[in-house]
Structure formats: structure tokens, C-alpha cells
Amino acid sequence: MERTITLDDIKSIFTKRPKECNKGDFGYVGVMGGCPLYSGAVKLANMANNAILTLPLLTKASLRSGCGVSRLIVPKSIADSVAPYLLESTLYPMPCDKNGYMMLDKGAFLKLKALSIGMGFGQSDSYKEILEYVLKTLNLNLIIDADGLNTLSTMPDKFKLLNDTSCKVVLTPHLMEFSRLSGYSIDEIKADKINLAKEFANKYRVILLLKGAETIITDGETLIICDRGTPGMATAGSGDVLSGILTGLFGYLEPSTMTVAAGAYINGVAGELAANEFTEISMTAGDTVEMIPRVFKEILS
Secondary structure, eight states: OEEEOOHHHHHTTOOOOOSSOOGGGGOEEEEEEOOOOOSSHHHHHHHIIIIIIIHHHHHHHHHHTTOSEEEEEEEHHHHHHHGGGOSSSEEEEEOBOTTSOBOOOGGGGTTEEEEEEEETOOOOHHHHHHHHHHHHHOOSEEEEOTHHHHHHHTOTTHHHHHHHOSSEEEEOOOHHHHHHHHOOOHHHHHHTHHHHHHHHHHHHTOEEEEOSSSEEEESSSOEEEEOOOOGGGOSTTHHHHHHHHHHHHTTTSOOOHHHHHHHHHHHHHHHHHHHHHHHHHHOOHHHHHHHHHHHHHHHHO
């Protein structure tokens, strides 16, 4: 089955919340990412935008999407830099190696219903250990994005890990990331996106969200297209905001082709609203996050 997601599809997912409820009812979620800040003006400016500004945006996007508690999990080496930008979210500093890259701390995952991993991660051997632990040991809703996907693609047993995991896995690659994971060239993917996406999702028991002008979401059987968004979202952090939205949703919803497509729809429409307000040229990923409540207002109206 193939279809394009609409507002009516989204409305059926979200219901009015009961008066008797608490934050635990809507899930503890984690956003894991970030890597050390390097010296040098150009590197510092680039990394500051990514690690200090984008990561708090992810937790805000998660909270705006309805989860109860959003935990930002970062290496201790950048925790002090990130902390001033956090308001409602909690911070979990991870232990670091001598280069400042995070190392495994099992306490980071306590109580989590959902986890997104990989945004601003960088490259480190310790990340393979973290990702392997998550896939082998935990049972939660897991979104792997950005450098999390690049880390996964270098792991020789990646397909066995995906097939054997108790996590409900959502992968959110763009074309190059999907090429690294699948082994297909970008030209091969472009020529047969739908079939290759369905084949991969079915074979490795994941929900695949393949980013593009039209985003493809499939579990190997059902396939949904999301055509919402704007060229103004071609800016730093926009893909990360999508991961934040999905993480927030999966604090209280179960991953399915439709709920993942709902996240893509919310992200796309929020981006359109941001472009209307700030123009496609001037909008930022943070503007998209600020528009998420307007999308939910329309969904719930």
C-alpha cells in the first residue's frame, strides 16, 4: 500500500489528554549527541552552532511534540557549554575519553521510553560500543540519525544487530547515509527509491525514513510519502529537528509507518510556517521548532 499523508491521517493519531495525568504518562525520552569543541575560530563557530545550539533545539522539539521529560545526553566535555541553553530539559553528562568523546554510561538510559542517537556525534570507536550496547541490551523506541547512521554503517555486524534487537528501530538517512548503509550507489537509489527502501526495511526489520524533497517512510510493507516542507529547511539543524520531533512522539506513541510519517508531516508543515514568517532565505531550524505548537493546534482543532 502506498499513500501520501494528509492532515486527516494526523488527526486520527492524537487525542485529547485526560485530566488525571502526569509527565510519566507521556514518556521519558533521550537525545544523545554532541562532540568536543575544537580551538580555532572557524571550527569553533561551526561546532558551537551544532553542539551548543542545535542539541538543545532537539530536546525542545521533543517537548513541543508532547513527551513528558526530555533528557539531553552529551559528553562531559561540552556539558558546561550546552547547559545555559537548556530550560525545561534535563542534562546528562557522559564520561569522556582523553579526546573528549563520550564513553558508555549505562545510567544515561534509565527510564527512557525513546532515544535518538547520532546528532553532532562525530566519529569515535567508543560510539560503536555505545550503539552496540543500545541495540543488544535495551528495549525502547530508537531513532538513529546523522553520525549514528555513519557509525552503524561501519559496524561489521550491523545487520545482525538490527535483526536481533529488541528496540523498535527507526532509521532516518538522507541519500548518502542510505548508500553507506545499504551498499547501493546514490544513482541506484535515485533510480529505484521506493523498492530499495521497502526491501531494506523489510529485510532488517526497521522503519526507514528516507529524506528528500518527497520523504519516503516504509516498514517494508506499508509505504507513505510526505510531501510537506520548503527549500528553506535546507539549513543546519533541520534534519535534527525531525529527530527531536520523532523522539518526543515516541515517548507516548509506538513507532509505526504512520506515526513516523506524522513526525515528518509535523516537521514539514512547521517548516512551511517558518518560511511564511521569516522567508525561505532567513528561516532557521530554531524557527521550525517554534512553529511546532501551531501545527498541533491545527491537528487538534
